[in-house]
Amino acid sequence: MTTVKLRPGESQASLLKRFRKEVGKARILSAVRKKRWFMSKSELRRKKRSRASEGLSESSHEREGDNDGKDQDSRSSLLIVALLEIGCQLMRRKRGQEVHDRARKA
Numbered sequence: 001m002t003t004v005k006l007r008p009g010e011s012q013a014s015l016l017k018r019f020r021k022e023v024g025k026a027r028i029l030s031a032v033r034k035k036r037w038f039m040s041k042s043e044l045r046r047k048k049r050s051r052a053s054e055g056l057s058e059s060s061h062e063r064e065g066d067n068d069g070k071d072q073d074s075r076s077s078l079l080i081v082a083l084l085e086i087g088c089q090l091m092r093r094k095r096g097q098e099v100h101d102r103a104r105k106a
Contacts, residue, residue, distance in 0.1 A: 002026050002080065013094075016087040028080055 002022045006015055023029060039047075 002028065023080060032081055
């Protein structure tokens with residue numbers, strides 16, 4: 001699971017930024033998006049064939065349906081997505097408060 005620890009003197013905004021970067025590196029969100037809906041084996045084969053007919057190699061795409069144990073389990077992935085959404089909401093609120101404070105001072 002991807003984790004980041006708060007460094008001394010670090011703001012929550014930079015902590016969230018580092019967390020997002022780590023999640024991006026781990027490709028967790030793409031795995032969660034793929035697992036959001038079930039795809040049967042025949043659908044996966046059809047998709048693979050259509051990509052091959054378009055001239056795209058499988059190496060240019062992440063393999064779909066490949067579950068070799070390296071993917072995060074769905075619960076932890078969904079938790080990470082929820083944490084990201086909460087972080088984004090907090091950042092929006094903070095920005096809104098800053099704008100409100102500026103308007104008061106003016």
